[in-house]
Amino acid sequence: MSRDGRFALLYSKEHQLLLWDLENNEELAQLGAQDPQSNTVSHIRIADNGRFAITATQQNFAVWDLGWTQAQGLWSISDGVIRDIDISSNGEQVLLGLSNGKAIYVDLVTGRRLEFLAHREKVNSVALSPNGRFALSGGNDYNAYLWDTQTGLALHKFEHDARINRVALQRDGKLAFTSDGSNDAFVWDLSNGERVSELKAFQRQLIFTSARFSNDGKQLVTGTPGGRVMLWDTQSGKRLDYWEVEPQKDARPPRAVVYDASFDEQQRIISGTSAGIAQAWQIETE
Missing domain, CATH: 2.40.10.480 (Thrombin, subunit H)
Known part of the structure; x- marks a missing residue:
């Protein structure tokens, strides 16, 4: 879904990829299959500004211009299964979390590719700042990292006691969210890496x-x-x-x-x- 809840990009085996206007409750466009084999699309993310989107199967990803409702290109990944994806507002920078423990940042225009290798196990969830400068990744090694996509350096490390399955960034880069598979979910201040709050849910196994x-x-x-x-x-x-x-x-x-x-x-x-x-x-x- 788009940040403002107006548009949704959906996938079904029957219709493949559809762009939907939720405000007027109508289908806007049929984007078709992501790849020639019509592989199952398992991840979809619309950029912060609503103009671009990224979709992924286990092995390849496509970037879409939703204004023109057409694909910008299809790229494949050979060294792991894609577990999560995100895209910058200009549609030119993407972030992938892989099953082999890598988080990969790619500038699709320059071709620059940066592999963030701090995770020791599967990366389950990733988030990219709208300007593409900062990445947040969380994985099975119980850790989440905020890192700089230009230098590849980790800026903050957020530790959990279980596998991290969901991360999110606030759009101005002030806050981060991390949650794990047991019951811990935290909001962090990115100016200093300190914890702001813990979500108080009062129920076992709260998974997001x-x-x-x-x-x-x-x-x-x-x-x-x-x-x-x-x-x-x-x-x-x-x-x-x-x-x-x-x-x-x-x-x-x-x-x-x-x-x-x-x-x-x-x-x-x-x-x-x-x-x-x-x-x-x-x-x-x-």
């Missing part, structure tokens, strides 16, 4: 399938595999509200995975799920 900061960084929205969308205060770690998404038809038990959630410009959260349903939730202001 999506996480996104509000534009000002004051709030965070997360999604879970069990179909729950949650809104958090980043400074206190307090949960402000939560919603249960529409379950998948005929699913037993009736649930849907939350793939993404974002803040729109009308004080609402927009969620998108494995049931193929987008929903809007009103944020109640205090």
Whole structure:
């Protein structure tokens, strides 16, 4: 989904890639298959400014210009399975997290490729700042790193006690979010690497399938595999509200995975799920 919740880029075996206008609830374009073999697309990310997108199968990735609804190119990766992806606002810089422990930054215009090798196991989640300068990566080695894509140097290391499965960056680069597979989820101050808050969830095994900061960084929205969308205060770690998404038809038990959630410009959260349903939730202001 786009940062403002207006557009969604979806994949299904039947229709391949579709661009959807969520505000007017209509299909805008059929982008077709990512590659000639019509391999399954497992990761999709729309750039911060909504103009470009990156999609990936296990072995290759494509960059799309959503304004012209066409592919800019297809690239393949030979040294690992792609676990996560992100793209800069100009559509020229991409970040990949791989199963071999590498996080790879590529400038598609100059061809420059930087391999970040600090992770000792699979990289599960990555985030790239809109200007492409900073990367956040988290993996099975219990660590997340904020690093500089120009020098490859780690700027901050964030340690967990379990495998990290979700990371996110606030768009101005002030805050980072990291969460793991047991029950820890933290917000960090990137100016000094200090912890700002811990999300207080009061439930066992809180795993996040999506996480996104509000534009000002004051709030965070997360999604879970069990179909729950949650809104958090980043400074206190307090949960402000939560919603249960529409379950998948005929699913037993009736649930849907939350793939993404974002803040729109009308004080609402927009969620998108494995049931193929987008929903809007009103944020109640205090």
